[in-house]
Amino acid sequence: MAGKVVKSMAKAVGGYQYLWRDKLAKYKDELSKGVWGYWELGAWKPLGISARHRARLRKEVLLAGEDWPYDPARREMRTKRKGHKCDRMAAEKRAHTAELMQKMPQMLADYRKRRWQKKMNDEDAKAKAED
Numbered sequence: 017m018a019g020k021v022v023k024s025m026a027k028a029v030g031g032y033q034y035l036w037r038d039k040l041a042k043y044k045d046e047l048s049k050g051v052w053g054y055w056e057l058g059a060w061k062p063l064g065i066s067a068r069h070r071a072r073l074r075k076e077v078l079l080a081g082e083d084w085p086y087d088p089a090r091r092e093m094r095t096k097r098k099g100h101k102c103d104r105m106a107a108e109k110r111a112h113t114a115e116l117m118q119k120m121p122q123m124l125a126d127y128r129k130r131r132w133q134k135k136m137n138d139e140d141a142k143a144k145a146e147d
Contacts, residue, residue: 036076043073047086 046064053062077084097104
């Protein structure tokens with residue numbers, strides 16, 4: 017009885033083993049055609065291997081430490097921001113306002129100086145006109 021259990025376990029494990037080198041050799045041409053499928057004579061042809069089996073084969077190969085050259089080239093990351101523009105603009109305006117508030121004492125001093133200069137020039141011009 018115990019011998020039958022061991023045999024059935026060995027058979028189950030042996031039957032379930034996934035020999036990725038054999039599968040990779042078998043589907044090498046199919047995998048090189050693309051990830052999802054390919055165009056042939058104006059018609060779309062799906063791959064001869066399902067996505068589930070392709071993923072399993074890829075996982076086995078990578079776990080074994082081998083290279084998987086059949087993945088498509090990665091595209092650039094999206095640079096367009098998500099969210100509402102008004103929220104971003106409001107934050108930029110608040111930052112700009114904070115910078116201007118840091119400069120405010122100097123701006124006020126310059127304004128007062130200009131006004132004072134203008135007042136002095138007007139008084140000088142008025143005094144010259146009276147003379």
